[in-house]
Amino acid sequence: MSVKTFLKTPSNKVFFVIVLLLLAAPLFLSVFRINLLGKFISYAILAMGIDLIWGYTGILSLGHGVFFGLGAYAMGMYLKLEAAHGKLPDFMAWSGLEKLPAIWAPFSNPLSLIFIVLIPAFLAAVIGYLTFKNRIRGVYFSILSQALSLIFVVLFIGQQAYTGGTNGLTSFRTMFGLPLAADNTKYLVYYAAVFLLFIVYLYCRFLIGHRFGKILIAIRDGENRVRFSGYDPAVYKIFVYISSAVIAGIAGAVFVPQVGIISPAEMGIVPSIEMVIWVAIGGRGTLIGAVIGAILVNGLKSGISESFPEVWSYFLGLTFIAVVIFMPEGLVGIVKKYAGRIAIRREKKDKTAEKAPSVN
Amino acid sequence: MNTYFLQVFNGISVSSIFMLAALGLAVTFGLMKIINMAHGEFIMIGAYAAYIIQNIFSRYLPASIFDLYFFVAIPASFFLAGIFGWVLEKLIIRHLYGRALDSILATWGVSLVLQQLARSIFGAPNVDVKSPSWLNGALLVLPGLQLPYKRLFIMLLVIACMTAIYFLMYRSNYGRKIRAVMQNRAMAASLGINTRKIDACTFAFGSGLAGIAGCALTLLGSIGPTLGTNYIVDTFMVVVLGGVGSLWGTIAGGFLIGTGNTTLEFLTNATLGKVLVFTLVILFLQWRPKGLFTINSRSLDE
């Protein structure tokens, strides 16, 4: 696909503008804000994954925090071992472990970063295969996915010696030998995040742009019709679920070096449902909506909760109710509607103009 | 020996708590297909209602009748939570019929607001509700084998609620109307049933049941703004395991999860017990996606 054809679609154009802005952001924002923006970008990546499965395919997963967390923990484990310099990570020593557990051993090798993708993919494959083949769907799937995130949080907290418990993994020092606290590393990590945002967007665009994307929407609209059209919806759902889990894993891995911590608090029920909110507010079923929603909501969260922490819960709750009930298409939907109306008015005007004798 | 007997009792007791907490959900989720994520917050409202009634009794009424406050608190919890439910239905839920997934999201927003509301009104720390003295103590079956009155009371309360629901849903005119509306809205409407009113009343009733659960839970646990969040996933699992739309299902689901929790907790530990129970439920649902008690009807398929 050439750049020109890519820029033909309005949403691609908007995304391109956003990426340009993000690339230019270090020119006018402080390192701290860039760091924060980098965190939002990881959320934006995550939001696109959720949009794939929820917005396009109509499957509401309330357990995406788990995949985000697994990717983040894989990254965290690698960074932790790098910080430990061949010694046992601090929290293991307190928890009574004498040597590195087997599940940690591979993470001393940079190649292990492939687990960021593989672990979420594997888990999603197993769960997806079971639930979608058995035709568990709708709210049942949502409730199960919520239970899944509860299970993982309880497990990760309980296995303190292996996961760091509630504290999670923190105190990373370097990444591939570069000190994480240094400004240059922060810029590097930030640009890596923007790059990954771009790659993930292209990947999602690729999925959506082909017949595959139409089949996803078809599954959302009428799964039975899809089945009697000769497709096996389960296969498609599993594939999308895995894609979405992998994207969440990547987002988690982007999150860790910027924020410097991953703990079970990031993978629980509440964060999992908040992720869905970003997509809902931005506009489900549009990738650009997911990106804008994630950045906007988190930007507001930082801003508002800095000034009025008590108000944030009200604001978030009420916004969410309002968006779901009154603007299910989200912000992008509103813009489209508004733009559409203007276009129609313009058309009408053009037509009347044609009929009217020219003034000059 | 006593230990095992007591463990069986504990299993039944925990089951009864789950059932009580899930009953309201069985009504709103089972009948109306609304996933009310704010269900936990209705439990919380019930608990705070008990707190308010207790304070009124201790402040304005003679100490001699303080112990009777609980008899006022139960209906008060029911009505307060019910009123909140009614308002919620009128404002929000009515836009969400037939949009089950969206109802999850919108009601989650509601739960955020209600929690913050509780925090603004009652403060973030837990409050204390004194149990009435007649519920203190335990029934001595054998030396060393005591069954706490509170737990027995909750079991009775569950039975009472179940009976009430049964008569209301299956033996009363109102129940017939509810079931008619839930099964075929258009048909019911054409028969002259005010479906809007039935919707609001049913949702209020389900919420009221959550309120009763909240009132009962003040006997056993903490009363704070986040009280509801401790129960929400468990109660959904109860309803899903039991089979949506079936009262028997809720009873069976509550029983299995309750006894499963206590038994596995006894055999392993609390963390592992919880993980195991949820994993087993998820696996079970792979085998029977619609839960234990399914209503086989074509209308439910699509």
Added chain:
Amino acid sequence: METVLEIKDLIISFDGFRAVNGVTTSVQKGEVRFFIGPNGAGKTTLLDAICGRVHPQHGSIIFNGDKNIMHYPEHKLVNIGIGRKFQVPSVFTSLSVYENMEVSVVKKRGIAASLFSEITEAQQEKINKVLTLVDLNNCAGKKAADLSHGQKQWLEIAMLLVQDLQLILLDEPVAGMGRRETTKTGELLRKIAQHCTVIVVEHDMEFVREFASKVTVMHEGHILDEGSVEQVQKNPKVIDVYLGRGGENCA
């Protein structure tokens, strides 16, 4: 004549209630077979069984002489040539009419194919042809959600037509349609029948009379009678349970 569908001793029950109770019948190639009967006679359940949605407790359904339907998952039935239209029009409302057809027309339905292979020109032509047939060629770019009720029904039929099926199952194709739309649907049905066998479940007796080549009357899970419309109309049992109260049942 060649037998397309052979149903033997079919029993289907839900929670002990036998919706279909010992049905035996066969459908010949090129037939337009109507299943009629009062509500709850088991017609739709029978259709569900033929397209693999419900599994019978007893009996067999053999397609094209050697293919036992119960051995195929639902989504594979299209491959052997059976397609189904639902009672409620079920098209993909967020997709355009053309996209609906696009999803239906392809033969390779795996993930890789749907990501990497585009529609061929022959397929495009086929879509256009069928859309013209159902009179939707003018709204190819329209969102399916914006179609009228009748148009949705036709779109769904069109989606079946591009799939080169041998047997099409239609569940109440004219329910909720006005007279003009009904007639149009009937004409469509005739055209379809030139290429493949059709099984229709329908309440509208006028429609049945006009288009049926053979009628099977069902009642409480049994077959009451089978034959031409004139034949079954004379059967006193049929008159008793169905046609006698036909007035109230006609939609």
Added chain:
Amino acid sequence: MKIKFLPKMKKSVIFALTALFVSSAFLSGCGSSQASDSSGSAGDSKDTIKVGVLHSLSGTMAISEVSVKDAEMMAIDEINAKGGVLGKKIEVVTEDGASDPAVFAEKAKKLLQQDKVATVFGCWTSASRKAVLPVFESNNGLLWYPVQYEGMESSPNIFYTGAAPNQQIVPAVDWLVKNKGKKFFLIGSDYVFPRTANKIIKAELKSEGGQVVGEEYTPMGHTDYSTIINKIKEEKPDVVFNTLNGDSNVAFFKQLKDAGITSKDLITCSVSIAEEEVRGIGADNMTGQLVSWNYYQTTDTPENKTFVANYKSRYGQDRVTDDPIEAAYDAVYLWAAAVEKAGSTDVDKVKEAAKGIEFKAPEGNVKIEGENQHLWKTVRIGEVQPDGMIKEVWSTPEPVRPDPYLKTYDWAKDLAD
């Protein structure tokens, strides 16, 4: 009506731009405007000194942390009323950690990098402290942490004003073994503090001839303790050592009482329950049970009388003070004293000056131990009274030297590496 003539594509571009600018406006918000006014040393501008207060004001931990924040604000206002520090008023930047470690880390970065505060008072859970620790170390910031914790830590950028294990758990176990019995049942919430605390307790009991007959952990937010109480009944311990956290304590004590177990039958000793928590549990549910802290509202010092009176008059007569509240209050005064001594808010100078600083705190004399930046504190075992207050039943005669790594205890040799 210029907009009308824009093609519809450009509308969405404009929308995206607006959205981004809105969020980046929030991003750069207060920070950029304030960043400019900081001069030489951290947070020290012409007439004010900026400090950060970082606690969970929302989420599950708000229950505990709001009161701690209140105590810090009170101390800051008191100091300001007396003329401030170095003749300058203290200016507070409050941030909400939202009970989420990652948010704590983010807000800590903001306070240090954007607001450039001189010091931060904050955190409660170990998770939040561990989350901000690398931030404070890499930015050379200063954090005053007011809560008792599991030890095994001594960051050069943190001052710990709550108890180390040897100022709370260790002496409590020692006292219990001598006075109540040797059979211990350990129960705690499933997270870092209880697990580490119980490791310490087990090692100590081993050396003192005690015995652990049961050890149970429950997930956060666990609501039913009947099974564990049943296990306790079966094991018949002399002491239940309780490290449960938050709501779980309410359920545990209510259900313990229902099971017919009161302090007369079985003594429990808790280290995460202070006056504030007793109110939520209901004093009648744990009358006679023991707790171990460094401070109670009833602690008999003149400083405490003033402290309690001021706190109540400021925040309401129904409010109570407790150990973390007092430790947070002390932290502000200790920092102020160190700044005065250093004559600067520079972190390294303040750290150097803080060594050995003493303060007449409500809990009695405290002193900063230079070696590990913890406080010398008096240990007190208390008994819950029917009115919800805690009565001291035993205390160490002198403040105990902090020893976060338990280096001075032989039995603890294998614990820390």
